[in-house]
Each structure stands twice: as C-alpha cells, then as structure tokens.
Amino acid sequence: MSSGNSVVGSCTVVIPTYNEENNVVNMAKAIRELYPEFRVMFMDDNSTDRSKQLIDELGDPLTRMVVRKPEERGLAASVFQGILECNTDYFMTVDCDFQHPLSTLKGMYEKMEAGADLVIGTRDDRTAMGFKRWAGSWCFTIFANAFLFWHGKPRSKDNMSGLIAGRTSVFVPVIKDNWNNLEMQGWKVLLDLLRWGPKDLKIDEEHYIFAKREIGESHISGKVVVSTFHQCGAFGRFCAKVYAKIKGLDYPYDQ
Numbered sequence: 001m002s003s004g005n006s007v008v009g010s011c012t013v014v015i016p017t018y019n020e021e022n023n024v025v026n027m028a029k030a031i032r033e034l035y036p037e038f039r040v041m042f043m044d045d046n047s048t049d050r051s052k053q054l055i056d057e058l059g060d061p062l063t064r065m066v067v068r069k070p071e072e073r074g075l076a077a078s079v080f081q082g083i084l085e086c087n088t089d090y091f092m093t094v095d096c097d098f099q100h101p102l103s104t105l106k107g108m109y110e111k112m113e114a115g116a117d118l119v120i121g122t123r124d125d126r127t128a129m130g131f132k133r134w135a136g137s138w139c140f141t142i143f144a145n146a147f148l149f150w151h152g153k154p155r156s157k158d159n160m161s162g163l164i165a166g167r168t169s170v171f172v173p174v175i176k177d178n179w180n181n182l183e184m185q186g187w188k189v190l191l192d193l194l195r196w197g198p199k200d201l202k203i204d205e206e207h208y209i210f211a212k213r214e215i216g217e218s219h220i221s222g223k224v225v226v227s228t229f230h231q232c233g234a235f236g237r238f239c240a241k242v243y244a245k246i247k248g249l250d251y252p253y254d255q
C-alpha cells in the first residue's frame with residue numbers, strides 16, 4: 001500500500017447501474033480521487049438517460065461504462081459479467097448511489113492483500129433503510145444463513161450486502177461453472193457466491209454504516225423479495241411463489 005489514500009495493485013470497482021446520470025460522474029471522480037489506480041467498470045443495463053455519454057465525456061482512461069445486451073438485463077447478471085471481464089486481481093462491487101461509503105474500500109483492499117478470498121462489507125447500522133426494509137433484511141439474513149448452513153457453506157452476518165471485494169481467480173471459475181444456477185435477475189450476488197463458491201473460502205469483513213440514497217431514484221421493488229427467496233433452495237422457491245401470489249407479482253420462473 002502506498003502512502004495516503006493511494007492504493008497500488010490491480011483492482012476493479014464493478015458498479016451496476018440503471019439510470020444513474022445524477023450519480024455516475026460524481027462516483028467516478030470520487031473513486032479516482034481516493035484510489036488513483038483502481039479501475040472502474042460501470043455495468044449499465046441500457047439506461048435511458050445520459051449516463052453513458054457523461055462517462056465517455058469524462059475521458060478517464062481507467063473508467064468505462066459497459067452497456068449490456070438488453071436481453072441479458074439484470075442487476076446480478078451485470079455484476080457477474082463485470083467480474084468475468086474485469087481482468088484484475090481483485091474486484092469490488094459497489095452501488096452507484098453512495099450508500100456504500102467509498103472510504104471502506106481501503107480496508108477491504110488491505111484485507112485482500114493480506115490473503116482474503118472474499119471481504120464482505122458488513123453493515124453495523126442498517127436503520128437508513130427504514131423500519132420495514134430493515135426488518136425484512138434481517139429476516140432474509142437469517143433465512144439465507146440457515147440455507148447456507150444446510151449446504152455446508154460459509155455464512156455471513158450480512159449475506160445481503162452489496163458491498164464486497166473478491167479474488168478474481170477464485171470467483172471467475174465459480175461463476176463460469178455455475179452459470180445456469182446463478183440468480184441472474186436477482187440482486188444478491190454475495191448469496192450466490194457463498195452458495196456456489198468453495199467451502200473453505202478465506203472470508204474477512206469490513207464494517208460500515210449504510211447511508212441513505214441522497215440522489216437519483218431507488219430501483220428496489222417486490223421483485224427483489226421474489227428473486228431472493230428463489231435463491232434459497234426448494235423451500236425458498238415455495239416462499240417466492242407464495243409471496244408473488246399474495247402481492248400479485250409475476251413469478252418469472254418455470255412453474
């Protein structure tokens with residue numbers, strides 16, 4: 001690690017985006033200022049706003065926006081693609097709305113350098129989500145940990161976290177070998193990496209406080225609940241169907 005906030009090494013920050021024109025430039029500049037050598041890959045699902053144009057105009061050689069095929073749309077799908085294509089020793093996944101404090105990446109990087117395969121950004125305080133989502137997030141954390149335990153896989157205090165760092169050489173084969181098992185339309189990339197990754201992963205955690213989205217629109221909806229249940233085995237799929245029925249949502253999987 002070099003002095004100050006500057007980090008050397010080979011790391012790509014993978015950022016899923018959809019219509020984040022109010023955040024992408026600030027995000028790219030903030031990462032560049034704190035981490036001059038990190039690559040940034042926005043994985044964009046054909047935003048209808050000016051996101052792509054703004055990133056192109058920025059002209060930062062280490063920052064690019066990948067515009068994905070419309071038929072492959074999905075937040076998790078975009079992150080998995082970013083991991084496969086990043087070509088650096090490590091990847092980190094971060095949301096584009098500053099809910100994940102960028103200062104956390106420094107500690108995550110150091111833990112990767114110290115030998116971790118996976119560093120999980122673990123939320124000490126999720127109250128910024130509001131009570132309903134906070135309670136839902138905790139219930140899902142417990143449900144998903146029971147599922148991981150059942151499969152003899154490593155668990156995490158925050159298996160719903162979207163802030164993670166991983167060793168690319170460990171997770172590229174996991175993604176390739178389990179392509180058809182991954183929840184491409186889902187949001188919980190970490191849960192799939194824990195479920196399909198090796199049992200003996202070296203996992204560390206970096207604590208942070210989840211912030212409120214200040215700018216731009218939230219994309220969360222009941223579909224996230226359906227897809228997260230769907231990731232958790234036969235009982236999870238049953239719960240996903242029941243939830244979709246109660247809420248009158250589409251159940252986008254084969255019956």
Ligand SMILES: Nc1nc2c(ncn2[C@@H]2O[C@H](COP(=O)(O)OP(=O)(O)OP(=O)(O)O)[C@@H](O)[C@H]2O)c(=O)[nH]1
Pocket residue numbers: 015016017018019020043044045073074075078094095096097099213217218219220
């Ligand atoms: N590639 C891609 N990215 C998406 C999609 N939907 C949301 N995102 C991005 O995924 C990240 C998380 O989405 P958010 O809307 O912030 O979801 P959230 O953090 O659970 O919800 P809030 O707390 O309300 O912000 C953001 O960077 C979004 O731009 C999608 O369909 N495809």
Ligand SMILES: [Mg+2]
Pocket residue numbers: 095097099213218
């Ligand atoms: Mg958000």
